[in-house]
Amino acid sequence: MSTLRILFVGGIISYRALFAWLSPWISIPVFVLAPLFQILLFAYVGRAAGVGDDAFFVIGNAVQYASVPCLWAMGSAITGERQQGTLPLLLASPARRVPLFLGRSLPVVVNGFVVAAVSLAAGAAALGVRLPLSTLGPLALVVAVSTFSCTGLGLAMAALSLRVRDTSVVALIVFGVLLMFAGANVPVDALPAWMAAVARWLPLTHGIEAARDVAAGVPLSGAGADLVAEAGLGVLYVAVGLLALGWQERTSRRLATLDRF
Amino acid sequence: MSVIAVEALTRVFRSRSGPLRRPGREVRAVDGVTFTVDRGELFGLLGPNGAGKTTTIKMLITLLVPTAGRATVLGYDVVGQAREIRRRVGYVFGGDRGLYERLSGLDNLRYFAELYGVPPREQRTRIAELLDLVGLAGRERDRVERYSRGMRQRLHIARGLLHRPQVLFLDEPSIGIDPVGARELRATVRRLVDDGTTVLLTTHYMFEADELCDRIAVLAGGRIAASGTPADLKRSVSSGTVVEVEVFGVPDGAIARVHAVPGVRSVVVEERGQAQNLIIRAEPGAEVTHAVMGCLDEAPVGRVATREPTLEDAYVELVSRS
Amino acid sequence: MNLVRLVGVIWWLNLKMRSRSAFDGFMNILWPLFFSTTVFLMFRSTGAAGGALLSAAVGASVMGVWSSTSTTASSMLQQERRQGTLELVVAAPAPFGLVLLPITLSMATIGLYSMVVTILWGRFAFGIDIAVRDPWGFAAAVAVTVVAIGVLGFLLAVTSVRYRTAWALGSTLELPVWLIGGFLVPLAALPDWVRPISWLLAPTWGMAAIRDAAEGRSPLVDAALCLALAAGYGLVGALLSRRLVHSARVHATLALS
Numbered sequence: 001m002s003t004l005r006i007l008f009v010g011g012i013i014s015y016r017a018l019f020a021w022l023s024p025w026i027s028i029p030v031f032v033l034a035p036l037f038q039i040l041l042f043a044y045v046g047r048a049a050g051v052g053d054d055a056f057f058v059i060g061n062a063v064q065y066a067s068v069p070c071l072w073a074m075g076s077a078i079t080g081e082r083q084q085g086t087l088p089l090l091l092a093s094p095a096r097r098v099p100l101f102l103g104r105s106l107p108v109v110v111n112g113f114v115v116a117a118v119s120l121a122a123g124a125a126a127l128g129v130r131l132p133l134s135t136l137g138p139l140a141l142v143v144a145v146s147t148f149s150c151t152g153l154g155l156a157m158a159a160l161s162l163r164v165r166d167t168s169v170v171a172l173i174v175f176g177v178l179l180m181f182a183g184a185n186v187p188v189d190a191l192p193a194w195m196a197a198v199a200r201w202l203p204l205t206h207g208i209e210a211a212r213d214v215a216a217g218v219p220l221s222g223a224g225a226d227l228v229a230e231a232g233l234g235v236l237y238v239a240v241g242l243l244a245l246g247w248q249e250r251t252s253r254r255l256a257t258l259d260r261f
Numbered sequence: 262m263s264v265i266a267v268e269a270l271t272r273v274f275r276s277r278s279g280p281l282r283r284p285g286r287e288v289r290a291v292d293g294v295t296f297t298v299d300r301g302e303l304f305g306l307l308g309p310n311g312a313g314k315t316t317t318i319k320m321l322i323t324l325l326v327p328t329a330g331r332a333t334v335l336g337y338d339v340v341g342q343a344r345e346i347r348r349r350v351g352y353v354f355g356g357d358r359g360l361y362e363r364l365s366g367l368d369n370l371r372y373f374a375e376l377y378g379v380p381p382r383e384q385r386t387r388i389a390e391l392l393d394l395v396g397l398a399g400r401e402r403d404r405v406e407r408y409s410r411g412m413r414q415r416l417h418i419a420r421g422l423l424h425r426p427q428v429l430f431l432d433e434p435s436i437g438i439d440p441v442g443a444r445e446l447r448a449t450v451r452r453l454v455d456d457g458t459t460v461l462l463t464t465h466y467m468f469e470a471d472e473l474c475d476r477i478a479v480l481a482g483g484r485i486a487a488s489g490t491p492a493d494l495k496r497s498v499s500s501g502t503v504v505e506v507e508v509f510g511v512p513d514g515a516i517a518r519v520h521a522v523p524g525v526r527s528v529v530v531e532e533r534g535q536a537q538n539l540i541i542r543a544e545p546g547a548e549v550t551h552a553v554m555g556c557l558d559e560a561p562v563g564r565v566a567t568r569e570p571t572l573e574d575a576y577v578e579l580v581s582r583s
Numbered sequence: 584m585n586l587v588r589l590v591g592v593i594w595w596l597n598l599k600m601r602s603r604s605a606f607d608g609f610m611n612i613l614w615p616l617f618f619s620t621t622v623f624l625m626f627r628s629t630g631a632a633g634g635a636l637l638s639a640a641v642g643a644s645v646m647g648v649w650s651s652t653s654t655t656a657s658s659m660l661q662q663e664r665r666q667g668t669l670e671l672v673v674a675a676p677a678p679f680g681l682v683l684l685p686i687t688l689s690m691a692t693i694g695l696y697s698m699v700v701t702i703l704w705g706r707f708a709f710g711i712d713i714a715v716r717d718p719w720g721f722a723a724a725v726a727v728t729v730v731a732i733g734v735l736g737f738l739l740a741v742t743s744v745r746y747r748t749a750w751a752l753g754s755t756l757e758l759p760v761w762l763i764g765g766f767l768v769p770l771a772a773l774p775d776w777v778r779p780i781s782w783l784l785a786p787t788w789g790m791a792a793i794r795d796a797a798e799g800r801s802p803l804v805d806a807a808l809c810l811a812l813a814a815g816y817g818l819v820g821a822l823l824s825r826r827l828v829h830s831a832r833v834h835a836t837l838a839l840s
Contacts, residue, residue, distance in 0.1 A: 023748065025746060025748045025751065026748045026751045029751040029752060029754075029755035030751055030754075030755070033755050034754070034755050034758070037755070037758040037759050037762070038758055040758075040762060041758050041761060041762045041767070042621070042625075044762060044767070044768045044772060044773065045622055045625060045639070045767050045768055046625060047768070047772060048635050048639065048767070048768045048769070048772060049622075049625045049626045049628075049629055049635065049636075049639075050629045051625045051628060051629055169610065172610070172614065173613070175617075176613065176614070176616075176617030177617075179617050179618070179621055180617060180620050180621050180624065184621075185621050185624075185625055186621070186624045186625050186628050187628065190628035190629075191624065191628070274835060319670075322674050323674065323832070324670055324673060324674055324832060324837055325832055325835055326829075326832045326833045344676055347674060347675060347676040348676040352671070352674050356667070357667075358666060358667025358668075359666070359667035359668055359670070359671055360666075360667075360668070361596075361600060361666070361668065362666070363599075363600040363603045363604070364596060364599065364600055368596055368599065371592065371596065372592070372593065372596050373671070373675070375588070375589050375592040375593060375677070376589075376593075376671075376672065376675035376676075376677045376682065377675055377676060377677070378584035378589075378676060378677065381585070381588065420671075
């Protein structure tokens with residue numbers, strides 16, 4: 001099987017198999033309404049607290065909320081494979097490992113991107129925020145890179161919490177951490193120093209900053225540093241995730257706990 | 262006076278399929294069932310899984326509305342006077358579910374005592390009495406999640422009796438209980454009936470119905486295949502003999518040929534791993550063994566035995582006919 | 584049958600059950616804390632102090648009461664069905680609605696833990712000192728709000744039973760009630776057309792009563808309005824639950840099989 005085929009076909013098939021939330025009864029409340037409400041909530045609190053403007057909160061929360069599909073989807077993809085017992089098989093050939101997992105992550109990244117884009121549009125419409133047409137292209141790129149890096153975090157998170165029975169709890173906690181730290185609702189510079197330091201190593205922080213710059217008309221080159229940082233973090237998290245999975249597989253083989261793995 | 266009166270009771274289930282929830286297949290779980298139960302009787306509804314026993318019980322305890330027909334319990338209609346019935350009947354079913362896991366046995370009983378309106382002054386003594394009766398005294402403060410299957414079943418019985426029901430409905434109560442526990446359960450039920458409670462019991466255990474019940478109705482495919490006292494049902498099969506033949510691979514058409522043998526009333530085939538057990542009911546006085554062996558061609562044959570018919574044979578025959 | 588006693592005992596026993604999972608309790612406290620912390624950070628970043636912050640802080644503490652009710656309430660009946668207890672509850676002579684209501688009331692009551700933790704967190708991590716001028720009024724207003732949220736949960740439980748994915752509905756309603764109920768921002772800050780919706784939400788009045796008591800005004804009127812609305816919800820919920828049971832008996836949806 002060619003690398004490209006593994007990448008796309010394997011990814012889409014596993015995604016559909018493990019993902020029941022394509023039902024509109026779930027996808028609309030969870031992917032359209034919930035992020036919109038989050039945007040509105042914080043926009044109004046922001047007005048009361050005198051923080052930022054509406055655009056600040058629309059962008060911040062739309063990107064932050066993309067972590068929902070990125071974290072949960074990746075988490076359930078990995079635990080799904082584990083429950084089905086196909087995880088050891090996946091890790092069997094190291095040469096194929098990268099395209100295989102990238103393939104499985106691709107639908108998740110796309111899902112995250114779509115969620116962010118839809119919430120951005122809905123939030124902007126609801127609050128009357130104008131996003132000039134020229135900024136949409138660069139914005140799309142920034143959001144894509146952000147969802148990629150967040151998916152990377154999802155992979156790392158899932159790989160490191162294989163022992164945990166319910167990864168959705170871990171995902172919940174990571175969601176909350178991102179909400180507080182990633183600058184979605186408070187400028188990172190205005191956070192206490194230690195929080196800002198942690199934030200710079202989290203996905204979405206740089207992406208949100210870049211997105212805000214780009215939406216304000218700053219050319220892509222101006223947001224370059226943030227974009228590179230975001231992409232770099234994504235690669236880092238993916239690497240951590242793959243390494244962790246490999247390590248788990250080796251130890252479970254040694255300890256003969258393959259079925260548990 | 263009939264405590265339970267059921268007339269042409271029918272219940273149809275329609276499964277809905279597809280995203281638009283279009284009506285799908287229709288299943289007649291209970292199809293025109295008629296019977297009565299008198300006061301102080303222990304009545305058994307006997308039948309295999311899927312025969313409609315649970316559905317019938319659920320209609321009588323007002324959990325399901327019949328599609329057609331009528332039923333009254335203690336003179337109250339199951340559709341229109343549900344509340345009156347609920348006050349006076351108890352419902353116990355087998356299995357693990359139906360209890361609040363995080364609460365103790367005692368708290369579970371308190372919960373249901375409240376749901377059944379047991380007067381507060383009476384609750385304490387009544388609960389203690391029942392815990393003694395079912396043998397859970399001393400374990401009532403443990404959480405139900407730590408109870409064994411048997412303990413849960415006993416707690417269910419205590420729960421069903423909290424409000425001193427006049428009629429008790431038991432749905433497969435001895436499922437999954439060890440034989441000793443099941444025997445205790447049957448003794449408890451017998452005692453309740455002796456004290457005046459009317460009991461309707463469903464079971465697919467032949468011997469249980471035989472041992473306990475005053476009257477039995479055999480339910481199969483939603484219909485009553487036969488009813489009467491255990492003695493009546495035995496009598497209907499006691500004439501004649503039963504020949505059992507163990508065959509390793511019944512040849513095609515052999516069963517039809519066996520049916521055609523003069524003197525054969527019925528043939529039932531039982532799968533037993535590698536072999537099949539042919540159970541042949543023969544008319545009194547008919548010698549069918551030789552002819553039956555002839556029908557089996559060259560198929561390897563194991564044990565051949567002739568014996569008296571039992572209630573179980575009657576049951577198997579009745580049930581396989583529908 | 585003593586109906587008041589029925590509600591009381593069922594409420595108490597459900598509260599017992601709910602307080603026995605340390606894990607659920609932890610998540611119930613942590614989740615709204617993410618949001619209240621973000622809100623506190625927002626106010627802190629602009630150095631805002633005084634009225635708006637204190638008001639938001641009081642409201643933020645009540646967020647957890649709704650959180651612990653909304654998602655659990657919408658999947659409550661599914662949970663009872665899975666446990667096998669739904670049938671037994673219906674088969675009992677107690678009025679169905681009066682058995683459901685105390686269950687959602689217990690969900691709201693458990694949210695009080697979150698309220699306490701949030702207040703302490705605001706105090707010790709952010710130095711937000713919520714001085715309560717009228718402690719008894721405050722306590723009464725909190726109790727009334729808990730009841731209002733519990734009854735709202737009851738309505739939610741009864742209306743969402745038809746949907747297999749009811750939990751999605753419940754969790755989606757979490758944030759809107761915070762916003763529209765005036766927990767974090769004054770109602771005046773919301774668009775005009777939202778105002779009537781806020782007024783129809785019982786918890787809005789409970790929240791107003793809590794603020795009244797904290798700031799030294801009389802909470803009586805707001806609390807009374809809250810209770811009146813809650814009573815209305817209760818009535819609607821009771822009627823709906825009767826229809827629900829009848830429908831379930833006809834369509835055989837009480838049991839899993």
